[in-house]
Amino acid sequence: MADRPLILTALLEESAQEHFDDLRRRHFPSDRNHLAAHLTLFHHLPGDQEPAVDAAVAEATERPPLTARVSAVRLLGRGVAFDLRCPELTGLRRDLAARWEPWLTRQDSGKSDLHVTVQNKVTPAAARSLYDDLSAGFEPYDVPVVGLALWHYLGGPWSEGPRHLFDHS
Incomplete structure (x- = not known):
């Protein structure tokens, strides 16, 4: 797996994850939906640096x-x-980006937003329709972020790598 890029995501609490997964199953084209819903922090970290990346992720979850x-x-x-706001997670991501700066792609260097995609690769009309449906009556709400997960990119699907939960003590 050392030749495969790593992806770093934030782990959401189980019921929030299930909610986003359900929306993704219903609205993402099934022939293109190879993944569960996810909150990506980094899209392309070097697979040959997995031990160092994993150690930094483990350290970052000691909170x-x-x-x-x-x-x-x-x-x-x-x-x-869905847009998410979490200053602490944005700060954690910023600290990791500074640590990994020599490894970052342009996409990962410039990334600052947090979001979970529930539909993609559809017509603009289909996207607008779902947007209108989901926006009607939308009220902001909170979701727990319980940890961080590394994944190996397999050219489409991902395989699960190390997971680190935030310290509950």
Whole structure:
């Protein structure tokens, strides 16, 4: 797996994860939906640096769990996502980015938003329809962020790597 890029995601509490997974199953084209819903922090970390990456992730989770605010529904053009706000998670990501700066792609260097995509790769009309449905009556709500997970990118699907839960003590 050393030649496969690593992806770092935030782990959401089980009921929040199930909610986003359900939306993704219902609205993401099934022939393109190879993944569970996810909150990606980094898209492409070097697989040959997995021990160092994993050690930094383990260290970053030595803190209490976080709470993210699902703040808005976002139209992506050909899909829909939920925006999340969590200053602590954004700060954690910023600290890891500074540590990993020599390894970061342009996408990961510039990334600052947090979101969970529940639909993508559809027509703009289908995306607009779902956006309108999900936006109607939307009220912001909180979801617990319970840890971080590394994944191995397999050219489409991902395989699970190490998971680290935030310290509850």
